[in-house]
Amino acid sequence: MTPRSSRTTNDSSTLFDLDAPRITSLIDEVGETFPGASPRSALAVSTLTQTAKDIVEGAFVPLWVRGEISDFKSHRNGHWYFCLRDRAAQMRCVVWSRDQGALPAAPDDGMQVAAFGQLGVYAARGEMRFTVTRMEADGDGLRQKALEATRKRLAADGLLDAARKREIPRHPRRIAFVTSSSGAALHDVVAVLRRRAPAVELIVVHAAVQGDTAPRELCAALARVARWGGAELVIIGRGGGSREDLWAFNDERVARALAACPVPTISAVGHEIDMSLCDLVADLRAPTPSAAAEAAVMSRAETALEFAGLGRRMTDAVKTRLRDARSRVLQDSRRMSAAVQVRVVQNRHRMSAAAGRLNALSPLAILQRGYGVARDAEGHTLASASDFTPNEAFVLQLRDGAVDAVSRAVRLREAASQ
Amino acid sequence: MTLEQRLLRLEAIVAELEGQHLDLETALARFEEGVACLREAAVALAAAELHVTKLSEAADGTFVLEDFDADDA
Known part of the structure; x- marks a missing residue:
């Protein structure tokens, strides 16, 4: 008997004055009845x-x-x-x-x-x-780890390339805003658009922007905008919140849906310091929803200035055109009269030159200089000594009259020299 | 025409006029068109007011734009 059981027995006997052997036999009975109380009732390990x-x-x-x-x-x-x-x-x-x-x-x-x-x-x-x-x-x-892994996958697919960024239309007529229709972001965007008061239609496309369903709803909203096809610009975003609240905008499915958007996109998630994957994928990242609205539209005054500038350029161009046309007409007429004058002078020169040459060639001019011309009875010019025969009558024409003459002898130069 | 379309048209007209390739008659015709464009834009700008709607898609895939009271947002 162990010391512990003997003490128990002793205690019991002092308190209740029970029969010790009987207790022992009861304990044995318990051992038989209850699992694990004795080797014979040992439990299975699995039990x-x-x-x-x-x-x-x-x-x-x-x-x-x-x-x-x-x-x-x-x-x-x-x-x-x-x-x-x-x-x-x-x-x-x-x-x-x-x-x-x-x-x-x-x-x-x-x-x-x-x-x-x-x-x-x-x-x-x-x-x-x-x-x-x-x-x-x-x-x-x-x-952070998940974000980085997703970012790498998006980058590998080229979705973060700067070359992918599309220009934001300067005057979109219809802007779809994917956000919660009861959120602060919508309120801010409407306030900015109303203040800038452009000719814009804002189309709210509702999606939960936080919670478990947010990624799915945001994707569905983006897909709805794409199917509808009426928007020229899409803004996606929500107001500020905890990192947890903004997490849907780091969802890979949402980022990919945004990248696949057929029209230019502006992402505006939370506050200035919050940067989401949607921000990286969007064509433009705005620090806040209000800033997105500012970036999306020109104010009425800016637009008016732009029109005025174009109007001025147009007027200037037309004035220049008119001035050019006028000066060209003037120039043409001046050039024309100058050309005519040149022609007249040229002709005069040509005429006097021709007259001079004509004069020089005239036989009369030669006679004037003291030369004579011999002609036979028929009037043929006798220009060479060989044209003459001895005792032939001929006429010698001089500047002031003619002499009837007869040749006595013909002396050719060759004959004379021989 | 939307404001954007008007702006684009005006820009095209200005570019043509500044390019000097047009004959004078055509240039003047373009100018007149540009002035009309400016006039219409001014009217449109003065009348511009934000319009907020909500996009919903019916079960048959058609889209509905309902007026949306943004002040409740």
Whole structure:
């Protein structure tokens, strides 16, 4: 008999004065009846672990646990396994593949996280196990990681290229605004547009801008705008909020839907410092919804100035044209009369030159200079000595009359020299 | 014509006039058109007022623009 049972027996006997052997036999009976109380009633391992599981899961409601991630493993079966530890202890954890969508990204070893889940027992290993369904990393590490991964995918598809950015139309007539129809952003945008009072129609395309359904609703709204086809510009956005509130605008599906928008887009998510993937994908990023409205339309005064400027240029151009035409007519007439004058002078010169030449060639002019012309009886010019025969009558024409003459002898120069 | 279309037309006219390629008669005709364009734009600008509607899509895929009271937003 052990000291403990003997003491019990003693205590009992002092209190109730019971028969010790009878108690012992009762204890034996309990041992036979209740599982695990004796070798003969020993429990099966699975029975014990199942019992432990029931007790642990009953004792702990789902709760948040803080620790550091280690030994993270994404298993072939699709589930994630890791340890959550601090200096003194560690606990095995699992995220079932069906629950992974609720986590922004898979955690990395070394990350400090808060994990939400249910403590239980994994019977096959006889281990305590924490089944995680939500997780947040310090410094928003998981979201940052997810954001960066998505950004890389968008960049790889060229959706962030500067060359993709389209010009924002200067005077869009119909602007679609994808936002919550009850949000502050809509109120701000309407106020700005009304103040600037352009000839604009604002078409509100409602979508939830935060919460689980926001990404899906934003995508649906963008798709609706595209199908409708009536907008010349799309603004997408919401007012400021927590990072969590703005998270839908970092959703890859939303960013891709925005990139696929058939008309130019302006993104206006939250406050100035908040930068979302939608901001990166949109053709223009406005720091706030009000700024988006300012960027989307020109004020009435600006537009009037633009028209006035064009009017002035048009008038100037026409004036120049008229002045040019007038001066060209003037110039033409001046050039014409100058040309006529030149022709007259030229003709006069040509005529006097011709007259001079005519005069020089005239036989009379030669006679004037003291030469004579011999002609035979028929009037043929006798220009050469060989034209003469001795004793031939001829006429010698001189400047003031003629002489009837007869040749005596003919002396050719060659004959004379021989 | 929308304001944007008017602006585009005016810009085209100015470019043509400044380009000096038009004969004078055509240039003057363009100028007259430009002036009419300016006049219409001025009227449109003076009358401009923000119009807010809400886009909804019926089950048959047709779209409806209903007036939306933005002041409730």
